Amino acid sequence: MNGQTLSNPAVERVQQLISARQFDRAEALLSEFINGGNASAQLYYQLGVTKAMSGRQHHALQDFRRAISMDPAFSEGYNGLALALFELGELVAANDVCEQAFTLSKPCIKLYSSWAKILQRMNRLDKAKDLLEKALLIQPNNLTLWCNLAAIAGELNDKQTAIACFQRALQIYPGLVDVHGSIAEHRDYTSVEDEHIKQMHLALQKAVHPKVIAGVAFGLARAYEKLADYATATSYYRLANGELYKLAPYDHAQTEQQFSAIKNYFSQEKLQQLSQFGSTDDTPIFIVGMPRSGTSLVEQILASHSQVFGAGELNHIKALLLRDGDYLADDFVSAQFDVGEEKLKTLATDYLRLLRQYDRKAHHIVDKMPHNFRLLGLIRCLFPNAKIIHCQRNKQDVVLSNYKANFATNLRYATDLTAAMQFYGAYEDLMAHWQNVMPNKILSVKYEDLIKDQQATTAQLLKFCNLPWQDDCLNFYQTQRTVATASASQVKQPLYNSAVDYWKKFAVYMPELQL
Secondary structure (H helix, E strand, O other), X not given: OOOOOOOXXXXXXXXXXXXXXXXXXXXXXXXXXXXXXXXXXXXXXXXXXXXXXXXXXXXXXXXXXXXHHHOOOOHHHXXXXXXXXXXXXXXXXXXXXXXXXXXXXXOOHHHHHHHHHHHHHOOOHHHHHHXXXXXXXXXXXXXXXXHHHHHHHXXXXXXXXXXXXXXXXXXXXXXXXXXXXXXXXXXXXXXXXXXXXXXXXXXXXXXXXXXXXXXXXXXXXXXXXXXXXXXXXXXXXXXXXXXXXXXXXXXXXXXXXXXXXXXXXOOHHHHHHHHOOOXXXXXXXXXXXXXXXXHHHHHHHHHOOOXXXXXXXOOHHHHHHHHOOOEEOOOEEOOOOOOOHHHHHHHHHHHHHHHOOOOOOOOEEEEOOHHHHHHHHHHHHHOOOOEEEEEEOOHHHHXXXXXXXXXXXXXXXXXXXXXXXXXXXXXXXXXXHHHHHOOOOEEEEEHHHHHHOHHHHHHHHHHHOOOOOOHHHOOHHHXXXXXXXXXXXXXXXXXXXXXXXXXXXXXXXXXXXXX
8 A cells, every 4th residue: 555554543533533433524534644644545445435335436436446456355345335336326336346356356345245235235145145155155254244144045035044054144243133123024933933033032131232222123013913812912012112212213394395495406398498408218217205105016017017127126226316405314315306318318317227237128118216206307307208006005005014024223203103194294295296297197006906806906106107018917926036125025926915904903092003
């Protein structure tokens, strides 16, 4: 490496600031070191990490590239660059960086894991699995590798392998008790005397950190729910979500303010004015709605058609807006956001380029990011010919399903039943606005209608997308594709009605659902 070696206290200070999420101060300190004649690959790498962790991946790219140019054998630099590109949706470029790293440097274990993550997103699961297994030959006791391997097994609906990987991680480090929640998700229970339930009770007694407590409590909740003990399950769901809520409380006033700003900006007149500048390409099909409302199911049905590729939950629109500085926290277009002809064309072109990474030939590619319902105004301007499908489901079932899922702190409203009911109301209001300013441009598909009359609802869906009928869309559960959401196992089996009005099993114990 070039430059002088910094004292350990200086490096430690930077690490402390990054750990405390004081990114501005860490960046200033790193810049001071670099400009003071201490430039090194390690410092540029740390600068890139700081920018990436603050959501500025696009700005971090130059720092990672500078680190690599200073030390072509610096494996961590390649890892940082690959992950930043991955977060920006540049999967092909990220994959190329990993391939280059494996030829030019001795790859660090992190790079194995990162490349596997990239390949996993590209639906190259066999290659991802192979990489992780090779990495485990080097570091057989690496917890991250075992957990990542478990995640791939879960996507492949290989529950036994997923459980075995999580159990191996627990053997290596018994303190990793929050994986009990993942184990409970994949297995069945027939008795409260089950050894795993006993293990989870013991683990909960020792857990201290909120996320760890939540992970174990979710596991116990799922176990008791599978035993039809809904009262006990509720107590553990409340414990789990309560711990997460402490870490990231929900502010409904902020949601109302954001949604109001979105509605005020995207009026019918604004949409008519801007959509003339958008791309005429009809490749994208956008599926939106609340999480757990049937979006994965609808995507699986469409992806079973020979002309459609299901790309899953894509973060590309947000990534492109972040790149251009048009995004604030909580998935909201900033108050300063404004678009014109040139910007719309650039965004549309870049989005289509990212979309085509998943399939070069499909007539349509599905982007199933539920929370894109917030961005339907922009989507309409970008792609006036794109089909938009809005998935709906009974409010109580949606709220309960989100409450039962461990989204960590990614969905703040989901960790409190009252907050989730409030958010659902705001979501309904925003969707009503979109329906009003985009008449006949959005197809609403109700989960309950799919269950009640699968063929008629599927026919309506295909007709809206201008797709000819194909029987494979009825047999969607036989389609061989990976699903990386909480609904992965459900879309791999025929439709069932047991999820309709499921909330009633918890109604007595969760009165908030009836408000």
